[in-house]
Amino acid sequence: MKYSHVLVTGGAGFIGSHLVDALVKNGVTVRVIDDLSSGFKKNLDSLDKIEFIEEDISKLEVVQNVVSDIDIIFHIAANANVPLSVENPTLDYMSNVKGTFNLLKTCVDSEVKKVVFASSAAIFGEPKYLPIDEAHSTNPISPYGASKLAGELYGFAFQETYGIKFTSLRIFNAIGPRQPRYVIYDFLNKLKNDNSKLEILGTGKNIRDFIYVGDLVKIFMDCAEKAISDGKAYNLGTGVGISITELATKILKELNLKNTKLTYTGFSWKGDILKLISNPNKLNKDLNIKSFTPLSDALSDEIEWFQQKIGKI
Numbered sequence: 001m002k003y004s005h006v007l008v009t010g011g012a013g014f015i016g017s018h019l020v021d022a023l024v025k026n027g028v029t030v031r032v033i034d035d036l037s038s039g040f041k042k043n044l045d046s047l048d049k050i051e052f053i054e055e056d057i058s059k060l061e062v063v064q065n066v067v068s069d070i071d072i073i074f075h076i077a078a079n080a081n082v083p084l085s086v087e088n089p090t091l092d093y094m095s096n097v098k099g100t101f102n103l104l105k106t107c108v109d110s111e112v113k114k115v116v117f118a119s120s121a122a123i124f125g126e127p128k129y130l131p132i133d134e135a136h137s138t139n140p141i142s143p144y145g146a147s148k149l150a151g152e153l154y155g156f157a158f159q160e161t162y163g164i165k166f167t168s169l170r171i172f173n174a175i176g177p178r179q180p181r182y183v184i185y186d187f188l189n190k191l192k193n194d195n196s197k198l199e200i201l202g203t204g205k206n207i208r209d210f211i212y213v214g215d216l217v218k219i220f221m222d223c224a225e226k227a228i229s230d231g232k233a234y235n236l237g238t239g240v241g242i243s244i245t246e247l248a249t250k251i252l253k254e255l256n257l258k259n260t261k262l263t264y265t266g267f268s269w270k271g272d273i274l275k276l277i278s279n280p281n282k283l284n285k286d287l288n289i290k291s292f293t294p295l296s297d298a299l300s301d302e303i304e305w306f307q308q309k310i311g312k313i
């Protein structure tokens with residue numbers, strides 16, 4: 001490891017907690033800042049081996065006190081919920097834009113060498129072509145997408161202006177244990193309550209590209225080490241799209257549910273994007289990421305976690 005002391009913002013969340021556990025396993029000293037607005041301390045297997053600060057990154061004075069002696073920041077904290085950003089854009093702005101700005105501003109006069117940022121495919125809006133490469137234009141259609149794009153732009157501007165190394169990782173759809181929301185969790189939760197039917201939000205025709213959380217963790221850690229990623233953005237998806245109906249069918253098969261009836265609401269939430277598939281070529285070329293965990297393995301891992309921690313289906 002080229003770094004020994006890291007700060008993980010949002011380290012109690014779904015993706016952040018997996019990253020923290022992996023860093024600790026690799027002997028890295030980890031400090032977490034998380035306000036627990038959507039994360040849980042119980043997510044962290046390594047809680048007793050890290051420094052945990054329960055605070056909000058939208059407060060500048062708080063952020064100023066957490067970057068001392070830090071080499072690398074993994075900036076994962078955010079409102080990650082698109083419908084919530086539509087309902088409450090101010091909350092989304094405070095965590096995602098102001099929080100990111102606070103962090104970058106604090107880095108200017110610190111020892112921090114690099115910031116690796118969790119961005120989102122939501123910055124693209126409805127794509128003009130598929131699969132989406134890094135050169136695709138950005139046109140967010142939700143406050144969440146706009147806030148993630150603002151975070152990226154500030155990061156690159158701060159690299160240019162103040163020399164802080166910055167990498168932006170635009171996550172498509174993450175999958176794996178500890179996922180607190182989104183489509184797979186929603187399906188499993190509905191099936192837990194009643195497995196005779198499964199209501200799908202929308203038409204089931206939306207296309208998504210699911211990437212396993214373990215693969216994300218590896219890419220975040222690689223980017224922290226590799227100078228080739230400085231000042232760059234990467235699209236984090238597998239290049240394989242699947243419709244939501246196909247996903248539901250796979251989940252039912254995995255659960256051995258043969259008689260569940262699929263129903264559709266016909267409409268989705270504001271800010272929902274119809275098709276998202278990533279082009280992983282740049283990821284392959286720069287970071288030598290040649291393959292991804294198969295969706296079936298990622299699904300069984302999430303289903304096993306759900307049945308152990310949330311409830312039997």
Ligand SMILES: NC(=O)c1ccc[n+]([C@@H]2O[C@H](COP(=O)([O-])OP(=O)(O)OC[C@H]3O[C@@H](n4cnc5c(N)ncnc54)[C@H](O)[C@@H]3O)[C@@H](O)[C@H]2O)c1
Nearest residue numbers: 010013014015035036037038039056057077078080171174
């Ligand atoms: N899960 C996905 O499919 C996905 C897709 C695209 C982008 N992302 C991005 O990845 C990151 C992690 O997402 P996740 O799915 O793990 O979500 P999550 O909600 O599980 O994790 C976010 C964490 O940030 C913390 N947090 C939120 N606002 C905060 C604040 N103001 N101060 C301190 N902590 C705060 C939450 O308590 C939570 O622990 C987010 O930045 C999200 O935008 C996720």
